[in-house]
Amino acid sequence: MSTMLLQAKNICAYYGPTQVLHGLDLSITEGGITTLLGANGAGKTTMLRSVCGMVRTTGEVRFRDQEIAGKATEDIVRLGIAHVPEGRGTFVRLTVEENLQLGAITRGNKAEIATDVERVFGYFPRLRERYRQQAGTLSGGEQQMLAIGRAMMLRPTLMLLDEPSFGLAPLIVQEVFSILKQMNRREKMSIFLVEQNAALALDLADQAYLLETGRVVMAGAAREIREDENIRRAYLGY
Amino acid sequence: MELFLHQVLAGLATGGIYACMALAIVMIYQAIDGLNFAQGEMAMFSTFIAWQLIEWGVPFWGAFFLTLAISFAGGYMIERVIMRPLHNAPILSHVAMFIALFAILNSGAGFIWDYQVKNFPTPFGTKSVIGEGLLSAHDAGMIGATIVMLLFLFLFFRYTRIGLAMRAAAANPESARLVGIRVGQMLALGWGMAALIGAIAGMLIAPVVFLEPNMMSSILLYGFAGAVVGGLTSPAGAVIGGLMVGVIENLAGTFIPVIGRELKLSIALALIILVLTVKPSGLFGRTVVHRV
Numbered sequence: 001m002s003t004m005l006l007q008a009k010n011i012c013a014y015y016g017p018t019q020v021l022h023g024l025d026l027s028i029t030e031g032g033i034t035t036l037l038g039a040n041g042a043g044k045t046t047m048l049r050s051v052c053g054m055v056r057t058t059g060e061v062r063f064r065d066q067e068i069a070g071k072a073t074e075d076i077v078r079l080g081i082a083h084v085p086e087g088r089g090t091f092v093r094l095t096v097e098e099n100l101q102l103g104a105i106t107r108g109n110k111a112e113i114a115t116d117v118e119r120v121f122g123y124f125p126r127l128r129e130r131y132r133q134q135a136g137t138l139s140g141g142e143q144q145m146l147a148i149g150r151a152m153m154l155r156p157t158l159m160l161l162d163e164p165s166f167g168l169a170p171l172i173v174q175e176v177f178s179i180l181k182q183m184n185r186r187e188k189m190s191i192f193l194v195e196q197n198a199a200l201a202l203d204l205a206d207q208a209y210l211l212e213t214g215r216v217v218m219a220g221a222a223r224e225i226r227e228d229e230n231i232r233r234a235y236l237g238y
Numbered sequence: 239m240e241l242f243l244h245q246v247l248a249g250l251a252t253g254g255i256y257a258c259m260a261l262a263i264v265m266i267y268q269a270i271d272g273l274n275f276a277q278g279e280m281a282m283f284s285t286f287i288a289w290q291l292i293e294w295g296v297p298f299w300g301a302f303f304l305t306l307a308i309s310f311a312g313g314y315m316i317e318r319v320i321m322r323p324l325h326n327a328p329i330l331s332h333v334a335m336f337i338a339l340f341a342i343l344n345s346g347a348g349f350i351w352d353y354q355v356k357n358f359p360t361p362f363g364t365k366s367v368i369g370e371g372l373l374s375a376h377d378a379g380m381i382g383a384t385i386v387m388l389l390f391l392f393l394f395f396r397y398t399r400i401g402l403a404m405r406a407a408a409a410n411p412e413s414a415r416l417v418g419i420r421v422g423q424m425l426a427l428g429w430g431m432a433a434l435i436g437a438i439a440g441m442l443i444a445p446v447v448f449l450e451p452n453m454m455s456s457i458l459l460y461g462f463a464g465a466v467v468g469g470l471t472s473p474a475g476a477v478i479g480g481l482m483v484g485v486i487e488n489l490a491g492t493f494i495p496v497i498g499r500e501l502k503l504s505i506a507l508a509l510i511i512l513v514l515t516v517k518p519s520g521l522f523g524r525t526v527v528h529r530v
Binding site for chain 1: 402413418
């Protein structure tokens with residue numbers, strides 16, 4: 001349980017001349033759910049983007065036994081790291097079917113891909129009904145499901161999720177989060193979750209990191225952080 | 239009536255060529271948001287290569303397909319070697335590079351093959367195939383070749399995985415990377431295919447306009463007109479736009495006495511202006527909204 005799937009050391013990230021992350025250390029346990037919490041602008045999204053090589057970063061990122069810092073995004077993805085980005089990143093003009101196929105574009109075996117499409121339908125039955133529809137015509141919740149489904153199609157070892165609750169009705173959020181939990185259990189897929197909704201994320205996660213202006217201010221078991229009233233008041237605002 | 243029909247058919251034949259150019263332009267435009275002014279010169283250069291191969295004794299169809307392969311490789315290399323370093327450069331750098339490519343290919347062709355007008359053979363012959371002088375074999379061949387190519391492209395983009403990956407890379411490069419698509423390679427493939435489509439257009443139109451370094455300049459203008467009429471964001475629109483421009487140009491040239499042969503080219507420009515003022519997104523394009 002406690003072997004490390006991903007370890008980031010001394011991560012600094014920059015947008016142009018602006019430094020956003022200031023020497024972050026963080027690790028993700030194999031098979032678990034790790035969450036990264038923090039206010040707007042704390043650098044949560046940037047941390048996810050650093051893992052995927054989508055922002056100028058210094059520092060070390062080890063995935064299993066491999067150094068991935070400095071690699072191209074597409075190569076990092078091909079190692080089995082799926083990223084559901086902020087704003088979902090669905091291909092809105094393509095159909096649901098094409099979006100799912102794109103998720104598996106790096107894989108060759110057609111029979112396996114067909115099985116995986118069925119597996120995604122198992123989690124998100126609504127996508128089956130929308131299969132031939134343009135992704136842009138889906139509701140926000142369905143688009144989020146499609147984005148997660150597409151990430152599943154990679155058969156990832158690690159899924160990065162950037163605010164999957166954003167803009168969704170509370171009921172849908174509940175549904176999406178419980179499905180994420182199931183996926184984590186059944187597919188042995190580790191999850192690295194960035195969330196503004198701290199209460200929700202702490203319920204789901206095993207490990208949690210608290211981020212403030214680009215620095216980790218607190219790390220530990222999600223349960224402990226959830227139950228510590230001082231931390232909640234000071235950093236999470238609930 | 240006979241004259242009208244003849245002009246429509248001939249318009250469709252040249253319109254097919256404009257459609258090819260329009261399609262090549264739209265493919266690049268969708269991938270990098272820039273109009274490739276050198277598209278016509280790339281096609282012209284390809285046509286010269288075909289001519290050279292034929293001069294060296296290669297049979298027409300051998301030269302044709304060899305040229306397609308060379309053009310594809312050339313387009314691919316242009317992206318990898320010349321455009322790729324400019325990837326994050328502002329749009330003006332792209333424009334400057336397109337103009338440079340235009341000038342280099344144009345004078346390069348003049349330097350290698352000189353500016354004397356050359357005959358380019360037609361594989362289809364010149365006999366009439368429908369009625370007496372209604373549609374020449376070469377015109378029919380142009381229409382046929384255009385249809386075959388469009389069908390092939392449609393099947394490629396609609397049903398192959400690499401076609402899907404190319405569409406995804408053009409639509410949303412960041413998301414495409416996140417599913418593991420090598421976006422840079424897709425871009426280069428797009429350039430290769432655009433060069434190949436242009437080469438087909440060049441080799442088909444060369445028997446009509448004769449081969450010389452400036453042969454594609456008016457064709458490219460019509461192609462632009464077709465792309466603008468159909469909408470720069472819609473490949474199908476570009477094809478329909480190209481065909482429309484071909485027919486409109488022919489009909490106006492024949493039936494509006496003021497225009498005649500001399501003012502035909504102005505029609506393309508007039509169409510561009512008309513569409514841009516009335517419906518800037520074109521007939522089939524969608525309005526592109528950029529977030530600032």
